[in-house]
Amino acid sequence: MFTSVLMIEKPLTPADVEFVTTLHGDDQVSFVVLMQPRGKQDVLLRAIDDVALGEFEDAVREGDEPGGASAVVPAEEGLRHTLTALRAAGAEAVGQVVEDHPLDLLKTVVDETGADEVIVLTTPHFVEEFFHRDWASRARHKVGVPVLKLFSHAADDQPQEAGG
Secondary structure, eight states: OEEEEEEESSOOOHHHHHHHHHTTTTSOEEEEEEEOOOTTTTHHHHHHHHHHTTOHHHHHSOOOSOOGGGGHHHHHHHHHHHHHHHHHTTOEEEEEEOOSOHHHHHHHHHHHHTOSEEEEEEOOOHHHHHTTOSHHHHHHTTOSSOEEEEEOOOTTSOOEEOOO
16 A cells, blocks of 8 residues: 655645545555644745735735634644545545644654655745745655645646646
């Protein structure tokens, strides 16, 4: 069985589920999902990303994502949704919400599960990516398995592999 650690910051869309569950063809896949909501962290970086994407209304809106402990309940619900969708697609899936030190936890999970790869599935974060401060760039220096960075999209779009 192929084991992937899947790092996400929001629930997977049906297109995301289909994409990650078919990455390895007909091989049986097991996922360990680590969900860390962005919450109120990096608000300035997200506003810059919104401007870079031409989403000006999003850049000037008040943040609607809860921060701190308030972010945990929606994250738990999103994680449950994601695990249910992965299982419905025929994959084994377990997971947890990450509140602190996501890369340390990632390293521990990779080591303990003998994972074959890490998949980081996020929306684009151009500023973080430019400075190599995004999860995938930082994870490549922390874990001893391949790290694949994918961008999630709306339900009617297909996820795309990110460069680098």
